[in-house]
Amino acid sequence: MVTPTPDFVGYPETPAIVAATGTDRWVTVTWADGLSARFHHVWLRDNCACAECLLPLTKEQTFELDPAASPSLDGQPIVEATGALVVTWAGDRHRSAYHQGWLRAHRYDGAAVGARAPVTWDGSTPDMPPTFDGTAVLRDDDALREWLVALRDVGFTRLRDVPPRPGGVGEVAARIGPIRETNFGLLWDVRSEPEPVTNANTDLALPPHVDLCTREYQPGLQFLHCIRNTATGGRGRYVDGFRVAAILARDEPEHYAVLTTQPMARANRSRDSDYRWSVPPIVLDARGAVAEIRWGNWLRAPLAVEFDQVERVYAAAACMTAVAARDDLAVHVDWQAGDLLAFDNRRILHGRDTFDSAGGQRFLRGCYGEREELHSRLRILDRRIASGR
Ligand SMILES: [Fe+2]
Incomplete structure (x- = not known):
């Protein structure tokens, strides 16, 4: 038996x-x-x-x-x-x-x-981001698995040739699991708009950030799909937040102690919604390993820490801003229609250069997912492979 x-x-x-x-x-x-x-x-x-x-x-x-x-x-x-x-x-x-x-x-x-320690990367890491065939991922479970392993371990991946249709990004995300809906919708657009509700929907440069650090539970995955890009500028900039944390822990231990213990308030103050959350920007797990990065500098809300901590928190935040902006840590990405970037939104900082919205169109469509859905999907794919189904 x-x-x-x-x-x-x-x-x-x-x-x-x-x-x-x-x-x-x-x-x-x-x-x-x-x-x-x-x-x-x-x-x-x-x-x-x-x-x-x-x-x-x-x-x-x-x-x-x-x-x-x-x-x-x-x-x-x-x-x-x-x-x-x-x-x-x-x-x-x-x-x-x-x-x-x-x-x-x-x-x-x-x-x-113990959990496996993630392998972090920087601007000198070769072949970044790991790139896969989007049409294969949409129809083939072996291709899906290969992509998801990279998304889990590297935290930053690219699919090529995802059909640049409006629902394309949702089709890819649904290969993993449910899409995380937010006040920005199930699928949302990143393009310059006349009446933006977020700085993302302007043609301004965006410093390295994760999305929705203003939420109690920050989405674990982000998908960005390029539908059209004829604008000059707007190059993407990606930084491994776990590497940023490791550098701070090694070189700036006093700032690191503040960044892992003192809550920093963040807020989405839009006209129709008002989200606020306060948590240290580098979140540690029960073993003291970095679990999550929460960093979005244009969403700073008034600090609410003890009087004696205020200057220390600002000094530590300025130090983290400087490390996150280091050019040697960044991987730059030029967008082409059909490209889809998928990354761990609780680890990877993303940003962009300014672009010329008068001279062309830069249109990305995105959505969010969760890390736990990725892990669940991988386990199920592994189970199928092990049983030969
Ligand atoms: Fe963003």
């Missing part, structure tokens, strides 16, 4: 588990290639994948956690002929089986813990 797992992913049967030994708190598992890892009793009990502990159809738990879980006295962990681990628990003598591939993929002992 196939050992159940608590998800719908297919895991490899090899290498099998070849040995399991117990202490009073954990089990040490060794696979056929020599890798070994410890798993606490409480963790193993919590991850029992049997039909009594989690519903097979939903893969959601019915078992409540048990911090006191321990194997029955005569129940040393055993390795089954299939290569799976089996533990019998004290009390109800419940029997839990752990698939060897699942257990290996979820080991947490030592170096296996």
Whole structure:
């Protein structure tokens, strides 16, 4: 019988588990290639994948956690002929089986813990941005996957030859998942307008920024599709915000401490809506790694920090502005009709040069998505590839 797992992913049967030994708190598992890892009793009990502990159809738990879980006295962990681990628990003598591939993929002992550190880039990184065929991405899942891996890891990608029709950008974004609608609409236009509601809809230069840092939840992905470009100027400028943060952490530790702890207020003060949010411009995760950049200098709202912090915050913000503007960090992009740039809007800063709106037309159409949709889509694509479908 196939050992159940608590998800719908297919895991490899090899290498099998070849040995399991117990202490009073954990089990040490060794696979056929020599890798070994410890798993606490409480963790193993919590991850029992049997039909009594989690519903097979939903893969959601019915078992409540048990911090006191321990194997029955005569129940040393055993390795089954299939290569799976089996533990019998004290009390109800419940029997839990752990698939060897699942257990290996979820080991947490030592170096296996932690998110992958992103590889950052700058203006000297070759072949930026990674570029893919837009028509292939629209129809082929292998091409889609290749693009999405780059979007996840590099955070900045280009598709060529996306048909320059009004709905093109939405069709591409929908290959990943739902589009994030905002007060700017489902799809929105970037072009010079006589009565703009945002500086983006002028022909002014825009300094490096992320979009909607004024929101409690800033969109994770941004897509910009060039429908037409006959204007002079308007070259795009892209900077890896995670590299900016790394430079600040290394060279400006005092400013970095301020930028990661002191909230900076941002506001979209438009005629029909009024969004405000206040958060440090460099957001760290629970491990202290940079999770998100929130930077949009023309959306500054009045600072509301403690009196003693005001000058420190302004000094740190000026330092970050200067680093974000460094030419050696920027990748420049000239827009052609059919080009679509997709990037991590919580990591990548984008900007543009001024352009001549009287001499030609620069018309981009864009939309937003979410990082979590990208990760979900990639997992599903991986699952299909693993199962040969
Ligand atoms: Fe923008």
